[in-house]
Amino acid sequence: MASINILLNKAAVASSYVSPFSANRANNGTIDTPSRWLSKITTSAAWIAIDAGAVCYVNRWVARFMGVAGWSASYNMPNYTLQSSMDGNNWTSRDVVNGNTNSITDRTVATFSARYFRMVFNSGPAINPQLASVVEFEVYSAPVLTALAISSGTLTPVFAQGTNAYTATVANSVSSITVTPTAGNYFSAITVNGATVASGSASAALPLNVGANTITVNVTDGTIVNTYIITVTRQQGVVLSGLTAQSGTTNIPLSPSFASATYAYTASVACEISSVTVTPTAGQTGSTITVNNVAVNSGSSSGPISLSIGDNDITVVVSANGISQTYTIKITRAHSAYLSNLTTQAGSTAIALNPAPFAKTTTGYTASVGFDVNSITVTPTAEDSSASITVNGSPVTSGQSSASISLAVGTTIIPVVVTADGVTQNYSITITRVDTSLSNLLLKGMPGNTAMILSPSFQATIFVYTATTGKSQVSFTPTATAAGSSITVGGTLVNSGSSITKTMSSGDNVILIVVTNGGASTTYKVTVTK
Template sequence: MKNLVLKKNATANNFVKPYSPNRAVDGSIMPIRRWLADTVPTWIAVDMGAKYWIGSWRVRHMPIAGWPAEYVISDFKLQGSFDLINWFDIDSVSNNTSTVTSREFTPVQARYVRFIVMKGLQVNPHLASLMDLAVYETAPPVSADLANLSLSDGELSPSFTKDTTNYTADVDYDTDSIRVTPRAEDARATIKVNGIEVESGQASQAVNLSAGATTTINVEVIGEDGESKKIYTVEVTRKAALYLDNLIVKSGFSALTLSPEFDKRVNTYTTNAGGLPSVNVIPTSDDGNIKVNGSEVISGQLSSAISLSNEITNIRVDVISSTGDTNEYIVKVSKNS
């Protein structure tokens, strides 16, 4: 195990010269190579130089260098930080009587560590003196969690958190396939999307989506140990097509000219009735029910007559899915030429 604080830069809120905090991390247990503070509480902090996973620590007290047994620190703890501002507790010891304190803890990641004395030497609780501090690197914990999961289209609901495994997403009809991008919390983990391995942080293979249906995407994360596993599920619903396949506006036996020419993805048109009092429309669609100005019309059949005003008359044609989604087309008809 690597001692991550050995001969690294150490600072303290208090020390008695020449017993600087750097002496507590130089690896020596010579009597003069120690840190000494004359107020308690007190602390020393060490910059490990980078973010590391740590899982154990060791404190060697003054008796290791020949002092009596009561020259051990009573109450102390280890903290971690990424920025020297926000600190979190890692491990703590109370009523210590050991010359060497060696402890393990659940692995955590940190850039900085801080040794805090809450109660000093048994022989004098107002003094703190430390021979040697060691903090040891450990392997990252095995994780089958995702750190992030995103979609090429649509939004996850609810928003992603690693502890939530079931999601939904809605996409438009024009989205006929989708890719997911999973990123593992543990870089050693294996990720499979619908059974096909995907590199962490990279987009998956395209998953085909059926119109008006829900497609299930399973993202399996397998921990480095091969035993830790977690499955995230995304239910993606693609909207029904809701397009007209054709739209004809007729006056008598004649079809009026639409501008622009009909295209199912264009929703607004104009035409001129040439002075005629009414028109009919023939809408065609295989994607849903059709209503013309609120009245149902069978696909491919003639609507009832629509009277025209002397101004512009708007004719609304709706394509409606079984779930109530609507695509609206508007034809603006001028009565006079």
């Protein structure tokens, strides 16, 4: 691979020459014995100089000596200097070779520019020290830029011919850019992103996406390509680069997912979430942001924003340089699926629930009732008027009693389900109906131990009776169904199956027999008329 030999067939001169071996035989591209420059070395150095015709940038030079034409290596020049000049008068040494024995000198040097190039010989080879001879003198171009400019923004670092990578930043308003490259060599070919561009001319407009854009400038001499890269970053416009909503430390998913060019979002939260914060991040420095008309720093959270049940609109405005962009978030807070109250009743008598008092987030309750309570009703009250309620699987209007629910002796679980906006909250009431019944009840008139007749006849599930006596005292013998029950007759404790005597007054005497077990009780009422 090679660049261009800028000296080929150009005007050549020399300090002198031995005819017919003139200077122009040393840059004609021909390798043979007749095609060479030959000069005597006298008291001053011999030299050959070639005018490239224009200032060129170069970084390699080649000298071919007699050995390439088939002569002995002893005829190769041992010591010489490469010099360059802009005007052909003032010369600068660029490279020095001493002790050479090779037929070809091929050397790379730091890139420099010049129009004139010469080789200087102070002595010839040992076999013939008074003669200087060169078959070919070649200098090769270096494909470089001497200037590189863009239509917007500033290159960083400042352009230098040997620096190949640059960056630049432009405002969001800059949607395209042109590049003007200037080649060091008039014959160099230049492309910008693959399109040919004349040296010193602007490229076609190159579109810029938001973010980093890579622009490739290739300078080619022959088969050698030198590549310059410009990375142009187009800033975000008056947009947000990030937008999130939070409840405490928990992110609330936005729909759709955030994108700078999407300006409207929605989100849904549970009823329990009564406030949120919003964190907006500006797409470019210097922007100001408000959330619901309150200033917020880029990347920082807003203050808490209260949420009502239903839809809540949050407006985020980002501004810069007199231009504003509005984003909206519609957060829908679900209706409550909680109860605000829950009670149970046996007829008109309230049944206490445990734990108490009622709390909407407490979902399990218990209660115990006596044997005389064989059914109850449940009254649930919804926190939200739009919620629906079922008790034991049947719909119930908020604040109204359910249908009667039968209770067996033992445990009955009553589910209460509240639904709002597709969200369900389950409550349960566990009612324990304790067997606090009597299995038998005997009354006798005293003295005389006269059996008395109850009306109606005794049954465990009948709790009110009457009886008549002419005696001054009545003996009561109650027997509990469940072991461990305690019994009081007219307020006096009596063992199950044992008797207790009560004095009767004239007229009606109301005697209450209370059976207690497991925290529940059942009352039997007997009215004795004397």
